[in-house]
Amino acid sequence: MGDEMARPRYTLITGDFYIRYPDLPRNGPEPDGDTINFLPDNDDLVQSLPRFSNRGPDRRHLGTYGTRFEGIDTLETHFENQHQDLAFARAARDHMLASVGFGTVEFWDDLPNKVKSAEHHPVRGYLLANGVESNGRLLALVYTGDPDLNAADGDPVFVDVDRLDRSVNVSLVRAGLAYAELYATMPLELIEHLRDLLKQVRANTTGMWPQEAVTTEHRVQLTRLADLSELVMFPKLYRRLVRYFKDGHHDLAAFDVWLRADPVNRDDTAVLPTGELGNLHDLYDLNPSGIKLQFLPEELTFAPDPGPHP
Structure with missing residues (x-):
């Protein structure tokens, strides 16, 4: 039982984050607070991830994959042509973009969810990926830069609370810009930690919580x-x-x-x-x-x- 609980559930996948397609400037991704496109260095690693539903990973333009930030849910900027409170929905999106390192990002006036330009693009980073969810997106903890752990691309990684806290996922929670949306595919220790963080952030009335x-x-x-x-x-x-x-x-x-x-x-x-x-x-x-x-x-x-x- 103890060995099973300690089994690494995540896979290290290095690559680049995309929020626009240079060859299709008005038809690129529409990043929001908890989704981003990712181009892996090794596509085979994505194909070999566990699949939590009956669907495999959805490979998109340029070989990128939609990636869902595990454990969180931010307000919708564009769900079925609808949106939630745009001040906090866009604040979550902008916090994510800044945290990943895109610098100044400009959106099209007539396509307010599509990126016109980004100061830095693409941006180097990595995923600690848990699997593929029902929409074909990768479910992952998101990090920028080069991995600061003793593992190579494709290696299994055990994620503890300290490692979780370094993710962009948790930075959105701490900023008061994300709900926790917790699935049983996430290790219990990490679920309990996110619950504790939400309790603190709600008590501090940070970000969107007073509204x-x-x-x-x-x-x-x-x-x-x-x-x-x-x-x-x-x-x-x-x-x-x-x-x-x-x-x-x-x-x-x-x-x-x-x-x-x-x-x-x-x-x-x-x-x-x-x-x-x-x-x-x-x-x-x-x-x-x-x-x-x-x-x-x-x-x-x-x-x-x-x-x-x-």
């Missing part, structure tokens, strides 16, 4: 898609609500039934703070006055998404 709208104490009434665009709320729940309202609903009355109707694609399985096995629907409470949370999002541990199903 959080849907909380365990505060209920919000929602009647249309536009109501979501200015809110600070758990992005996973926000994404479900966007699709619910896009399905033609005009209040929250049917949201719970709608969510539970699709346990594969909507109502994610999760371990609750009580230790019981539950679902995303256990996170919130609904009544005629609106929606609020029953638990803090970081208190849940989600099962890996099995991937899209017809």
Whole structure:
């Protein structure tokens, strides 16, 4: 049991971070606070990563791969042509870009999520990759520069709390610009550390936390898609609500039934703070006055998404 718990779960992959395609200046990636494109030095290392769903890694233009920052969820800048509170969504994006080292970044006026220019591009860095998630993106801890560990490209790496704390992922949490979105694929020690960090940052009212709208104490009434665009709320729940309202609903009355109707694609399985096995629907409470949370999002541990199903 002890040997299994200590088994390295991460793979060191070196390469370059991309936020634009030089040959397609208006058709490049759209980085946000928790996603970036990565070009590995050795593509075979990406192909050999564990796959948490029924999908392999999605190779994009120039051989890059979309990369999801493990353990965190920042506010959406452009989800299905919708967004959350743009001040904090863009603050998370800009913090990430600065932390990775792109320097001054300019976006197109008419394409505000696409990068027009970057002072430094591409930027050298590395991933401690955990696997491939259901959208074909790499799930990883993100670091800049050359690896400062005793490992070669492709080596398995044991990540402890100190190593986690050096990641760009954690810098976003400390800045008060990221929720924790915790999956059972992450080592328990790291999950517990992120929970402790969130507790500290919330208590210090850092970043977006004083503006959080849907909380365990505060209920919000929602009647249309536009109501979501200015809110600070758990992005996973926000994404479900966007699709619910896009399905033609005009209040929250049917949201719970709608969510539970699709346990594969909507109502994610999760371990609750009580230790019981539950679902995303256990996170919130609904009544005629609106929606609020029953638990803090970081208190849940989600099962890996099995991937899209017809």
